[in-house]
Amino acid sequence: MVTARPLWQGRTLALIGIVLVAFSLRSAVASLSPVIDHVADDFPVPPVVIGLIGAAPPVCFAVFGLLTPLFERRFGLERVAVTAIALMAAGMLLRGFAGESVGLLASTALVFAGVGSGNVLLPPLVKKYFPDRIGLMMTVYSTTLAVSTFLPPLVAVPVADSLGWRVSLGMWGLFAAIALVPWVGLLLRERAAPTVAAAESVEDDPTDGRHDMQDAVAVATGPISTAPANRRSFGRLWRVPLAWAVAVVFATSSTMAYVSFAWMPAMLVDIGEVTPATAGFLLSLFALVGLPCSLVVPVLVVKYHATRPLFFVGVTSGLIGLLGLLLAPTVALPLWVCLFGLSAIMFPLSLVLLSIRSRTPESAVALSGFVQSIGYAIAAVFPLLVGLLHETTAGWQVPLIVVGSVLVLSIPAGIVAGRRRTIEDEWERRHGRW
Template identity: 35%
Template sequence: MTQDRDPDRNARAGGLVGPGLALAAVVLMAAALRPGATSVGPVIAELRADLGISATTAGVLTALPGLTFAAIGAVAVALSRRIGLTGGLLVGLVVVVAGLLARTFTGSTVAFLACTLLGLAGMALGNVLVPAWIKRHGGSHVTRLMTAYGVTLLVSAGIGSMVASPIAQHAPGGWRAALGVWGLTAALGLAPWLVLAIRERADLADRAGSPLLPPSGSVLRSPTAVALGVFFGMQALTAYVQFGWLPQVYRDAGLSATSAGALLAMISGIGVIGGFLMPGWVATASNLAPGIWAFGALTIAGWAGLLVAPARVPWLWALLLGCGGWTFTAAIAMITARSRDPHVTARVSGFVQPFGYLLAGIGPLLVGVVYQATGGWTVVLWAMMGVAVVMTLSGLRLARRTYVDDELHDRA
């Protein structure tokens, strides 16, 4: 077989969807993939009081997004082979809507956890399949669509956590309204994805096995895919530790709960800026090494600042960690930028994201164990600096333009 070394051929050939419809579909899908998870934490007290949720169960609930994204994301590619990328995303969105709405009507802890798991499973399908769908159907707009996708993920996640408590306090229904609104928001995306699924039902390339990679091929044979998995995993672990524990680091240093929450929001806001910049940088830069070094140094400096003087200039450490956190949208963009064929993109995404979210689920739990065992943050902060070192080293393996497809065929 003659190997196609043109990384844009599949994107051009796959541009079967109008750019306006593609943009609307991607934005609405991305808006459904985070708020249903990030809105739970701010109303966990109301949930515990109403449903009788124990502290242990509450801990499981906070770890559930990362662990579900890991477990269910791993089967997303197999599903897409049967019903197509578009069909798989439509199914995922339906599951998100069903799970998020159903949990607002339950009075049982078990039922609430089951419905939450259902909604998170749908989000996991979206996590894995959206980059591959963009690669297949984005045409010449892949970078623009990846930018819109990454920014919407970040913004919607922040909005979900920001408005949950005010809605619970002021809207009829309390926490049920605060969580249910995201099921209704996700439902807005059903119309465009249903149109796309009907339009593309005859598009065999949307579901066929890759012409470049046999279904039995393992992406673990690609050094680029493995490096991307480690890079994504280290940044995901870092981000979820920040979400779960950074406010407590600041509060233990003497800051108020309001100030600690504002500093975490600052990190999220800085991340949105990276969402606009990173996809274009990843797509066009011939060598990403200077940026990778910079992100690693910023992250290490942020953790080091929290170690030596957490309350002296707390905004500076948040600024450093926020800029270092641009690795999230960089890693997402690399999934499409380091693969040629859309179905290879799906395979890479199906390995990278479940692995990363597994670490994202385990990381905060381990931090809690270490914090309780040591009574402070010194060991945790040194460990997080070590995570940043591993992230940097794996990112340097991705700095030059290499493709998973090529490595797999060279090793076939």
């Protein structure tokens, strides 16, 4: 059993690094679309490019969700994290220098390559450096993600109006560049001999006799010691129902988010009879609902094992919100948007499950890569599908029904994901030793 210790003790760099990277993961995605009209004033941005930019996040997340565990096994968590952060920073800075649409698309793809790896790496990094504070750190992580989702749309346009769209896009790269500092520091720290660090820790702390040498290393260097990575872990997950269940919950959450950010403003203008400015505000409201979810969900899951109740709250609220938009869109429109926004409960829920449904940071990397690659691959389909259905039916009724069907079909996965066991437990029950 891991003994809880102060959050800052021996792992300040990891704490700062996780917060800064989490902020960059979402700001990279949310900072472009609000200023695309400003970009189009400087050079043409064809609809096909806009469509590709919109589809790029889940596609890149799926691809790098598959590749990142392979890189992690070869180079280690911290080295791959530094590379991912560097890609994000470079891509966001290069977006500010784009001179034509192809350059904008290429730099955006570079950004999302880094973000795709970062999505996979952050939960295992939390598990590695904060095994005694997983609930709290997943709250910090998911809350930072929520803040960085609704903050860029609020400031991107004013900054673009006053300083230009290049500054508005490029400034987010500075945050990613700053995030490199603590992780480079952790890499340099790891080069020191762990036995020396452990000896110094024991010598300086007279109470450390209560701990063994492994605990001393953890206090001195931050990470807990870990078992060697199992090269077959990722492949085994294809045969573990629990892994598929977590993947479907994550896919459902991602589908709700990407469909909403792609189509909610246009939909609300059409069916809610509101102005584009009001529709933009309601989209921010939709994103803001995720903030309290990020604050409370990780603690409720880790401390009270409330996976299934929280999942059903998210599904039920989302269905009620969609039903309101379908049947009475001009009545209590903000209420329907907020209720649908509560489907965001499933996002921090999925993030916590990546940690608590695995035994080690290595298996958490495998599970994270599996879940996010599958989840984002599924989520990439629905924004395009919703647009096609809207165009062919000349309305929003069929797209709303399809989105609601995704929530309903995810219910069995939510039940399985609520099982209080790890992927290793499930494998060993079915196939023997992990």
